[in-house]
Amino acid sequence: MPSKSYNDILLDCQEAFKGRFDQLIDSSMLFDRVSEHRYIDVDSKWFDPKVKPETVTSQFIEMLFNNLGIPSEELAREALLQRKRLSYEARDVIKWPDYLIKSGDEAGKGLLIEVEPIGRSLTDDPEHGLGQVARWFREFEGLYEDFHGIATNFVDWILYTKKSEGYGMIEQKLNPEVALELIYRTYHGKIPNYVVEQFEQQKQTIALFYDDYIELFDSIITDPERYFTNIHSKWTLEEKSKNLVSYYRTIFFRLLFVKVLKEWRLLPLDPVDTILMHEETFHHYLFQKLFFEVFNKEPEQRIDVLDEFEPLPYLNGGLFRKTQLERDFSLELASEVYKSIWQMLSKYSFS
Structure with a gap:
């Protein structure tokens, strides 16, 4: 070496x-x-x-x-x-x-x-x-x-x-x-001789990741009353399906990005594990704070966030800004969904 x-x-x-x-x-x-x-x-x-x-x-x-x-x-x-x-x-x-x-x-x-x-x-x-x-x-x-x-x-x-x-x-x-x-x-x-073999293994891992993603996605989207709250009563079936899928994907990719930052050691702490240590009833609220008040704002602009989150950086780029759906409606995901997504992501290495 x-x-x-x-x-x-x-x-x-x-x-x-x-x-x-x-x-x-x-x-x-x-x-x-x-x-x-x-x-x-x-x-x-x-x-x-x-x-x-x-x-x-x-x-x-x-x-x-x-x-x-x-x-x-x-x-x-x-x-x-x-x-x-x-x-x-x-x-x-x-x-x-x-x-x-x-x-x-x-x-x-x-x-x-x-x-x-x-x-x-x-x-x-x-x-x-x-x-x-x-x-x-x-x-x-x-x-x-x-x-x-x-x-x-x-x-x-x-x-x-x-x-x-x-x-x-x-x-x-x-x-x-x-x-x-x-x-x-x-x-x-x-x-x-592992250079090419590693690449082939990565392709297999990507396929497994996609399978896990689809399996988790299907289990949640097919049982919306269990995993979502504040579903708008006047949505048509088509609107309901479209909006729930969009909301779930938004949350999933935000958590995926956090997982990547964590593995690349670009975060001073693990904010997801920090949230999951709190009572389940507060999980959605704390994730909203993490996304919109921490990652979406400069430190001096943040209001009412966990003390542990103070050293976390502002992440410019739009992923942590509210979508139009989030501005218009107040959908919530069950704690079980956040846990399931994080457990799935924790099976894979992104470094």
Whole structure:
């Protein structure tokens, strides 16, 4: 293992980036994994006119590599050798890999890495990012036998590799810490064969998650009088079904988001477990407070919330604003529903 944890290595390099560029750009959202608006426009005017944005990204990528015990000069030498070999076999490839990391295990697969400017999407342009990685594997028959591909912009990391069974390639977004572990293990000859297997297992887990979701959904929606209160008496059967489904889904996805934040250690406490420790008759009321008075407001604007919730952050984005249905009606979910949703989510890992 490297001398520091993968997370600490990542944080050190992120701080180095902020220290260099915070006076030029707003990087506050750049490393926020839960933001929907964290992509920033890459403008060469930030940098020396003679330096391409990809070069700047590479400086921080190489900082990561150095912290993993991979010297920059060795990366450059290996990449150069690989470029010559690829150039001889297929001269029409637009762009060679920025880095080649040879496996320390002769039987293991190496990594071909494509670097894009910091903040640029890896999937929007078929000629860059993941599209460029995919092209290497199309151009060179059998390349997948020796290499995995990775596209990165320093913030995002996407793995491109062969399926464990059958034909075809798969792409998988990696947490940065997982990407660093893969790079470290590859270089030091400790590369596991679990990369693709993990992806296949994730697909199976997603299928199980969906089955559990549908089973729970059906059990609640088919017995509305038990699980919902304050159902509007003048709703038609169609309106009733539509509104109850909408309300349940809203609550479910709010709790799912909280579960993700909890696993990513972005919350200082577990607010759901805190609520469920109170009397059942207060559960719905406390969840309403959590959603609308805590996550939907800045700390100084909150009114009448649990003291335990004071350190919880304001979550901008709209998920915790009242929907039109919630503004017009006063539907309530039974405590049993909140418990069932949380128990189901607790069966799965989202880290």
